[in-house]
Amino acid sequence: MERIALVDAAIDWIVSTRLSWFVTNYRWVWPLAESVHFCGLALLSGTVGLFDLRVLGVAKGIAPSTLHSTLRWGVCGFGASVITGIMFISGAPDQYFYNEAFRLKAVFLVLMGANAALFYWREFAGIRTLGPYDDAPRSTKIVAAASLVFLVAIMLCGRMITFFRPPF
Amino acid sequence: MMQLFLSIEQNPLSVWVRESPSLLAFPFILFLHTLGLAMLAGVNIGLAVWMLARRSVPSFDVVSVYRVMWLGFGINLLSGLVLLAAYPAKALTNWVFFVKLVLVALGLWALQQTKDEIVVVAGTAVRELSARGRRLAMLSLLFWAGTILTGRLLAYTHHILLASDF
Numbered sequence: 160m161e162r163i164a165l166v167d168a169a170i171d172w173i174v175s176t177r178l179s180w181f182v183t184n185y186r187w188v189w190p191l192a193e194s195v196h197f198c199g200l201a202l203l204s205g206t207v208g209l210f211d212l213r214v215l216g217v218a219k220g221i222a223p224s225t226l227h228s229t230l231r232w233g234v235c236g237f238g239a240s241v242i243t244g245i246m247f248i249s250g251a252p253d254q255y256f257y258n259e260a261f262r263l264k265a266v267f268l269v270l271m272g273a274n275a276a277l278f279y280w281r282e283f284a285g286i287r288t289l290g291p292y293d294d295a296p297r298s299t300k301i302v303a304a305a306s307l308v309f310l311v312a313i314m315l316c317g318r319m320i321t322f323f324r325p326p327f
Numbered sequence: 328m329m330q331l332f333l334s335i336e337q338n339p340l341s342v343w344v345r346e347s348p349s350l351l352a353f354p355f356i357l358f359l360h361t362l363g364l365a366m367l368a369g370v371n372i373g374l375a376v377w378m379l380a381r382r383s384v385p386s387f388d389v390v391s392v393y394r395v396m397w398l399g400f401g402i403n404l405l406s407g408l409v410l411l412a413a414y415p416a417k418a419l420t421n422w423v424f425f426v427k428l429v430l431v432a433l434g435l436w437a438l439q440q441t442k443d444e445i446v447v448v449a450g451t452a453v454r455e456l457s458a459r460g461r462r463l464a465m466l467s468l469l470f471w472a473g474t475i476l477t478g479r480l481l482a483y484t485h486h487i488l489l490a491s492d493f
Contacts, residue, residue, distance in 0.1 A: 190479055190480055190482070190483045193479045194475055194476040194479045194480070197364075197475045197478075197479060198472050198475050198476075200365070200369075201364065201365065201368050201369045201372050201471065201475060202369075202372055202376075204365040204369040205365075205368070205369035205370055205371070205372035205373030205374075205376070206372070206373045206376060207373075208365065208366075208369055208370060208373060209370055209373035209374065209377070209392070210373075212370075212392070212395065217388070217391045217392060217395065218387050218388055218389075218391055218392045219387060219388045219391075220385055220386050220387025220388055221377075221385060221387045222385075225377070225381070226373075226377060228380060229373060229376045229377045229380060232376045233373075291385055291387070310365070311362065311365075314358065314361050314362060314365060315358050317361075318354065318357055318358040318361055319350070319354055319358070321354075322350065322353075322354045
C-alpha cells in the first residue's frame with residue numbers, strides 16, 4: 160500500500176511539471192517524439208546490432224574495432240530514445256508505472272546496460288586486437304548474442320506497452 | 328473501392344488479427360514489423376554510418392550482411408501485408424501510407440545501389456569509397472528516417488479506420 164501511495168505521489172508530481180504540460184498540450188509533440196524514439200532505436204539497433212553480428216561471425220573482412228567506432232552514434236540514438244521516453248512518461252505516467260510491459264522493458268534495459276558493462280570489463284581488450292577475418296572468442300560471442308536478445312526483448316516489450324495499458 | 332476494403336477486412340485472417348484477444352494476433356504481428364524494421368533499416372543505418380566514417384572499405388562478406396537485411400525486409404513485407412489486410416481502409420485511404428511505400432522503395436533502391444559501391448574487386452584488399460557511395464549512404468539515412476516518420480504518422484493521420492464503419 161505504501162509503495163502504491165509513493166508511485167501515486169510521483170505520478171501527481173510528474174503531471175504537474177512543465178514537460179508534462181508541453182507533451183499533452185501540443186498535438187504534434189507525441190507523434191514527433193514517437194518518430195524520434197523509433198529513429199533512435201533504429202540507430203541503436205543498427206550500430207550495436209551490426210557490431211554484435213560481426214562478433215558472431217557475420218560480415219567477416221571488417222575488423223570489429225572499426226565497427227566499434229560507430230557505436231558512439233548508437234549511444235546518440237539511445238540518448239534520443241531516453242529523452243523521448245522521458246517525454247512519454249511525463250505525458251501519461253500512470254500508463255507506464257502500472258504497466259507490466261513497461262516494467263519488463265525497464266528490466267531488459269538494465270540487463271542490456273549490465274551486459275555492455277561486462278563487455279567493456281572482460282571482452283573489449285580482446286576485441287580491439289582482432290583482425291578482419293579473426294573469430295571472436297566464445298565468451299565474447301555469448302555477450303554479443305545476449306546483447307541482440309536484450310535488444311529484441313526491449314523492442315518486444317516496447318511494442319507491448321500499448322496492449323498492457325491499465326484501464327484508467 | 329469500399330466494397331473491396333470491406334471484403335478484405337471481413338476475411339477470417341483479418342478478423343482474427345483485429346479482434347483476437349491473443350497477444351499472438353495484432354500485438355505480435357506489430358512486433359514482427361518492428362523487428363523487420365530493425366533488421367532492414369537498422370542494419371542499413373549501421374552500415375551507412377560506418378561507410379560515412381571511412382575513406383575506403385575493406386573486402387568483406389557483403390552477402391551475409393545483405394542476407395540479414397533482406398530477411399528483415401521479408402519479415403516486414405509479410406507482417407505489413409497482414410496488418411494491411413486487418414485495416415485496409417485505414418491505410419489505403421491515407422496518402423501518408425503511399426508516401427511511406429515510396430520511401431521504402433527508395434530505401435531498397437539505395438540499399439541495392441550501395442552494394443555496387445562496397446563490393447571490392449577480387450584480388451584487391453580495399454576500395455576507395457566514391458562520392459556516389461557517400462551520397463547513397465546519406466540517402467539511406469534519409470529514406471529510412473522518412474519511412475519511420477511516415478510509419479508513425481499513420482496512426483495519427485487516418486480518416487477511416489474500417490470500411491464497415493464508413
